[in-house]
Amino acid sequence: MKRTSRIPGFYKLPIIERVKIVKEFAELTDEEVSALLNTGSLPLDLADRMIENVIGVFHLPFAVATNFLINGKDYLVPMVIEEPSVVAAASNAAKMVRAGGGFKAETTPPVMIGQIQLTNVKDPVEAKEQILSEKEKILEIANEQDPILVKLGGGAKDVEVRIIDTIKGPMVIVHLLVDVRDAMGANAVNTMAEAVAPYIEKITGGKVYLRIVSNLAVKRLARAECVVPKEVLGGEDVVEGILYAYAFAKADPYRAATHNKGIMNGVIAVALATGNDTRALEAGAHAYAAITGRYLPLSTWEMTEKGDLRGFLEMPMAVGIVGGATRVNPLAKIALKILGVKTASELAQVMVSVGLANNLAALKALATEGIQKGHMKLHARNLAIAVGATGELIDLVAERMIKEGKIRMERAREILEELKRKMKAS
Ligand code: MEV
Numbered sequence: 001m002k003r004t005s006r007i008p009g010f011y012k013l014p015i016i017e018r019v020k021i022v023k024e025f026a027e028l029t030d031e032e033v034s035a036l037l038n039t040g041s042l043p044l045d046l047a048d049r050m051i052e053n054v055i056g057v058f059h060l061p062f063a064v065a066t067n068f069l070i071n072g073k074d075y076l077v078p079m080v081i082e083e084p085s086v087v088a089a090a091s092n093a094a095k096m097v098r099a100g101g102g103f104k105a106e107t108t109p110p111v112m113i114g115q116i117q118l119t120n121v122k123d124p125v126e127a128k129e130q131i132l133s134e135k136e137k138i139l140e141i142a143n144e145q146d147p148i149l150v151k152l153g154g155g156a157k158d159v160e161v162r163i164i165d166t167i168k169g170p171m172v173i174v175h176l177l178v179d180v181r182d183a184m185g186a187n188a189v190n191t192m193a194e195a196v197a198p199y200i201e202k203i204t205g206g207k208v209y210l211r212i213v214s215n216l217a218v219k220r221l222a223r224a225e226c227v228v229p230k231e232v233l234g235g236e237d238v239v240e241g242i243l244y245a246y247a248f249a250k251a252d253p254y255r256a257a258t259h260n261k262g263i264m265n266g267v268i269a270v271a272l273a274t275g276n277d278t279r280a281l282e283a284g285a286h287a288y289a290a291i292t293g294r295y296l297p298l299s300t301w302e303m304t305e306k307g308d309l310r311g312f313l314e315m316p317m318a319v320g321i322v323g324g325a326t327r328v329n330p331l332a333k334i335a336l337k338i339l340g341v342k343t344a345s346e347l348a349q350v351m352v353s354v355g356l357a358n359n360l361a362a363l364k365a366l367a368t369e370g371i372q373k374g375h376m377k378l379h380a381r382n383l384a385i386a387v388g389a390t391g392e393l394i395d396l397v398a399e400r401m402i403k404e405g406k407i408r409m410e411r412a413r414e415i416l417e418e419l420k421r422k423m424k425a426s
Pocket of ligand 1: 259261263362
């Protein structure tokens with residue numbers, strides 16, 4: 001069988017059939033399949049070692065988005081999310097992008113920034129010079145902390161110094177640039193920043209307070225691009241509508257925040273599935289969106305000469321495939337296996353493509369029929385479940401509410417009671 005993520009009708013299959021397809025696609029073992037199907041896959045004792053004061057395990061749905069073709073490679077993309085429509089939207093958009101040749105994605109080297117806050121120096125400019133003239137020694141101290149990372153080709157690579165004005169006077173901010181290879185990198189960077197701080201104090205006579213990674217990871221960017229033929233989108237009008245949506249977001253931070261939220265729907269769902277730090281990604285994305293001093297959309301949309309739609313997304317993407325929860329949570333390990341990514345940079349390329357896909361799907365829906373139609377179907381099912389419908393009753397209650405155009409909790413309850421009465425009577 002050709003290994004493809006283009007699987008028509010995947011969403012209509014029973015869960016067990018979907019899992020069979022994913023098993024074959026990713027060569028999962030029987031144990032991995034059982035872990036996917038078992039809602040108790042994160043054992044309590046493991047959970048208890050991940051964070052403090054554990055009293056249970058919290059579950060979320062785990063899905064795969066289909067149709068993703070990125071740099072010529074097919075991916076089934078694991079997504080963990082509570083919001084209906086996001087997985088369907090990503091899969092739909094990826095199908096449209098596939099018709100235009102798929103996503104092209106790339107990343108910068110995986111370089112994170114560690115910040116060392118130096119205060120109480122007599123002359124900040126002189127301190128800056130002292131630090132830069134000791135760059136080699138600072139890098140040496142940093143790299144002594146992580147010989148394995150250095151052996152893998154990573155490690156501290158450079159030192160930059162900024163002087164900033166603050167409410168407590170001028171500060172000298174040292175940036176330690178660390179290639180963290182396949183890790184998210186916060187731990188490695190924080191260790192190095194703490195290790196070099198005493199030496200920086202010694203050569204400058206100042207006092208260091210903070211030593212911590214920056215989540216504004218401007219040296220670790222991921223980029224994705226796609227072209228969608230206008231016929232696939234539904235015609236010139238849809239292209240025009242999406243360009244209007246983009247113009248709106250570019251001019252208005254109220255809209256840009258929501259535009260970027262649509263991007264993060266995809267990015268964060270993959271981050272959760274792979275055990276990555278979602279808060280670091282959110283912080284980095286929104287700070288990057290405001291880096292010009294004005295909050296802007298992270299993606300750009302334009303029309304090609306042929307009248308097709310071209311989209312581009314660039315954002316910081318501090319993700320890892322080693323360390324942290326990625327290797328502790330058994331489901332995160334399986335998610336990485338399903339993805340088949342070999343490096344953190346490849347994972348970042350997938351995530352930025354998914355972000356662009358979710359953005360495209362949202363803009364297309366918003367510029368045409370609106371998002372409520374699709375949302376409401378799933379919302380109706382959720383309401384049915386919330387009022388106690390089970391099995392086939394879920395769809396029966398949901399379909400009735402959609403037909404009536406009344407998708408509300410009280411109505412779901414009434415319909416459920418009526419259906420139950422009828423079933424009893426027959
Ligand atoms: C909903 O989760 C995301 C959207 O609001 C994104 C957008 O408006 O672009 C639909």
